[in-house]
Amino acid sequence: AQSVTQPDIHITVSEGASLELRCNYSYGATPYLFWYVQSPGQGLQLLLKYFSGDTLVQGIKGFEAEFKRSQSSFNLRKPSVHWSDAAEYFCAVGAFNDMRFGAGTRLTVKP
Amino acid sequence: GAVVSQHPSRVICKSGTSVKIECRSLDFQATTMFWYRQFPKKSLMLMATSNEGSKATYEQGVEKDKFLINHASLTLSTLTVTSAHPEDSSFYICSARRGHEQYFGPGTRLTVT
Numbered sequence: 314a315q316s317v318t319q320p321d322i323h324i325t326v327s328e329g330a331s332l333e334l335r336c337n338y339s340y341g342a343t344p345y346l347f348w349y350v351q352s353p354g355q356g357l358q359l360l361l362k363y364f365s366g367d368t369l370v371q372g373i374k375g376f377e378a379e380f381k382r383s384q385s386s387f388n389l390r391k392p393s394v395h396w397s398d399a400a401e402y403f404c405a406v407g408a409f410n411d412m413r414f415g416a417g418t419r420l421t422v423k424p
Numbered sequence: 425g426a427v428v429s430q431h432p433s434r435v436i437c438k439s440g441t442s443v444k445i446e447c448r449s450l451d452f453q454a455t456t457m458f459w460y461r462q463f464p465k466k467s468l469m470l471m472a473t474s475n476e477g478s479k480a481t482y483e484q485g486v487e488k489d490k491f492l493i494n495h496a497s498l499t500l501s502t503l504t505v506t507s508a509h510p511e512d513s514s515f516y517i518c519s520a521r522r523g524h525e526q527y528f529g530p531g532t533r534l535t536v537t
Contacts, residue, residue: 356517357468358528403467403468407526412458414468416466419465
């Protein structure tokens with residue numbers, strides 16, 4: 314069965330610092346991988362996705378993620394965090410009719 | 425493109441009543457839509473998969489008679505919470521599938537008093 318693990322429940326970084334959010338997955342085939350961001354009381358916004366090809370994926374708002382098959386990971390990165398990046402981040406794996414989400418990582422940004 | 429709306433965004437209802445939540449794909453047709461439930465500070469849990477013109481497929485542990493799903497058109501799926509109780513209070517999010525991706529609605533906050 315497919316599953317997603319986000320090991321960090323809560324991360325705090327200073328504004329301007331770099332960020333890496335971890336995501337590990339378990340999937341029987343080549344996965345489709347996603348990162349979403351959710352602001353309080355809001356729906357999900359897609360940051361980026363990986364289906365195939367280049368393993369380094371660029372997304373919106375300056376985010377990128379790297380697919381590492383050998384490590385079953387799809388970590389999200391941003392070189393310089395802005396205060397507006399404070400939100401909940403979800404990694405998801407799936408295909409077609411079956412998408413599974415990680416537990417989420419809450420990002421706090423210190424001024 | 426690929427916009428999904430939900431209505432209402434917030435609803436408060438009394439215990440024992442039913443409430444309907446609509447999910448619409450505004451600029452594309454979606455044969456498959458999904459309903460998720462999100463508890464406070466928790467992840468999204470898939471409740472059911474809604475297929476246009478056929479019965480919904482429910483995840484294990486989700487009561488199909490309590491959470492009625494109808495997908496009568498290619499742009500509309502509805503979730504009806506029947507005989508709602510305070511424990512049904514939650515954030516409900518729908519999504520619509522297009523190709524390999526799901527596009528999410530903004531969510532509906534249900535509070536049952």
